[in-house]
Amino acid sequence: MSNIKVCLDAGHAGSQYNQSPVVKTYFESEMNWKLHLLLKAELEARGFEVITTRGEQNTDLPVYSRGTAAKGCDIFISLHSNACGTENVDYPVVYRSYDNQNNTDALALAIAKKVGEVMGTNQAGRTATRKNDAGGEYYGVLRGARAVGVPNYLLIEHSFHTNTNAAKWLSAEVNLKKLAIAEAELLAAHYGTQAKPEGKTEIMGTAVATAAQMALYCRTKNTAPQLTGCTLEELAQIFLDEGKAEGVRGDIAFAQTLKETGFLKYGGIVLPSQNNYAGIGALNQNSKGQAASFPSPRIGVRAQIQHLKAYASGDGLKNECVDPRFSLVSRASAPFVEWLGSADNPNGKGWAVPGKGYGASILNLLEKIIAQEIPMSPEETQQVLPTDDIPEWQKEGFLALVDAEVINSPEFWEVRFKQPVTVGELMGLLGKFVGK
Template sequence: MSYKVKICLDAGHVGSKYNQSPVVKSYYESAMVWSLHLKLKAALEARGFEVITTRATIDTSMGVYDRGAASKGCDVFLSLHSNACGTESVDYPVIYRAHDNLNGADTIALKIAKKIGELMGTKQAGRRATRKNSSGGEYYGVLRGARAVGTPLYLLIEHSFHTNTAAAKWLSEDANLEKLAQTEAELLADYCGVTASTEGKTAIMGEARATAQQMALFSRSKNGSPKLTACSLEELAELFLEEGKAEGVRGDVAFSQSLHETGYFKFGGIVQPGQNNYGGIGALNGNRAGQAASFPDPRIGVRAQIQHLKAYASTEALVKECVDPRFSLVARGAAPYVEWLGAADNPSGKGWAVPGKGYGGKVVSLLGQILAQEVPQPPQMPEAGDGVPQWQKDALDKLVGAGVITAPDYWRSRLSDGVTVGEVMAIVASTIQES
């Protein structure tokens, strides 16, 4: 059984309205770090970490020392914050690490701090710091608690200053917190040598396992009237297999994705049936109906989706001319597995769907149901001689051996036929020896 690196995450303050920004009144440090620590938890777990948190809810009260001590048995403790000071222009991110650089904490602390600064666009570069109390130990109670229980790496991360207008506004955006979570998770994964497990994952590249008939039958079982304007369901399934084979992409995976994106070809969302767009390409959150990519015919629409999947799953060049309008926007090879198509489930934080938690799992589930689809078999015509009891065949062989039957091939072909009285009399007569 492989060992999992265990991390304890601490959202720095209790309650939803603690430490209000004096310059951006809608910002509260406690609300920001609560949201960030949940996103970071998901990002770390997607990369293979085991993650615990110090508190069950945002309103759970817990002493600072006890929060640090909650990391007992963990490899890493992180307490998340934003800083404050009396000077509005100060904006550098800072990470407090062990005062004696225990286990070389300085390296990862500085790396994370600088990256946060780059991501937030702060004017002052990220830095690391230490702070001791009058007894010479850690000043911050959470760090003191973590050290007391023997946690090897403990850090207090100040995500810039919420007394800075630009920083407080940036930290108020949910999408920016997602960026922070993915970036910090990636740096920690690299530092701890953690790689996401690919065991049991479904590769996007490869040969399809489902047949076009299975794909069409399953889809029709969920929607008997697919809104396809330029081809039949069976023809569309064949197109997915043909275009997928050309680029080395599993066409059954792409078809399964289309079922999820279109609701079994019911559409009804941003993409309209006549756009021949079966993967939601260009259908971004907030777009109005029809505001997505359109393709001249079903084949080109399928080809674009196959190419977009290949962009995520592989770094290989396209075989056919690119028709995917968003191909160049993809981080090539970022999602080789279906389960990683949702950014929230992807170790790199990138994906077809954003945030897309559980997106790939839903596609895999549909693929499994397609593969389990039974296809009616046509009735089989019995071969010549089938249905003839073995004792009749044995009787024929005995009569041939006794010289009673002299034309075995003729009679063997007629074993299942009726015979006339005259034929029976002839066979019996042949057994009578004349004196």
């Protein structure tokens, strides 16, 4: 399962609601019902969890209740075909949130254009919004979905059944299957639910490296990182914290920072004081300092994490958006590190353009970060204790000798508690004790 939950709504109840005036055998409610079942199957085949607003075709629910049925879902989609007073109008339109909540217009427009392409409509697909007199969503299903906190909600009008070609096309179940496949594939690409290509590294997930490993590796390449407002160790921890908040691997983002800043030496367009750790807004023709600036290290890291999430996932942000270029990203177009360079991405999108080998270079740095061995502190070494059936007085004596530094290598002695001690070893220990 992808953990992405979809609620599908077949617009209108029954099998004979909204008859086409030009193709008398076409009924909008029948098309909607067939399409939503086909789309459900295609989405489930791609890893989505799918629920529907109604279990039976003839069940008639209030439109607002159909919207609220999507509570807990990531997206609500209501399926329809449109109507107007003229034969010539032939284009899909997708209604989305009136305030472009979660940048939903990008997904809505992609769906509208794809539907028009598959159907071969005379006019290109487009998006639209509609508000009621109170300033809320006009359509009850969308109003209901918004009321229960659904991040993305859409009403798809599959062109106009007042157009003969559109109504005939939508009457064929084989064509509805084409629509279902196209819409499911587009949603899978948006939410990053496609089957993971073999050997690819997902940007979304839990970090593997620790903050200590991240900082240590950076110091092996730069003993004096140029930072303002925090230490290197604090910066590494911020990457892990901000990454965890958005579900992005913070260690991948930190490895990207090492690449983008030359191990925090800078020297390019971005200045250390800008708290911009990945060159956000730094274009090739810009002069020094012409890039995004952030008020603190944490906000700078947050922007980078959000920008990575824009490429890696279609999910909404947990924190308020601070990435000034978030809306410019084609969402979920690069779910894998290897795809961050557009030249390496089958979608043709990416953080770096053309960026061939960009993702591989980040992974090379990440591998070296994870390979760092962190020395144990004296406090850690002193906590070594035999844990089997050794008498307490012997354990206490062992720790006393470690604390007195008579024993300097406790890991050597702990495994020998039940072994005989040679006269030489005993003389050595006693000699050190007398010396102390």
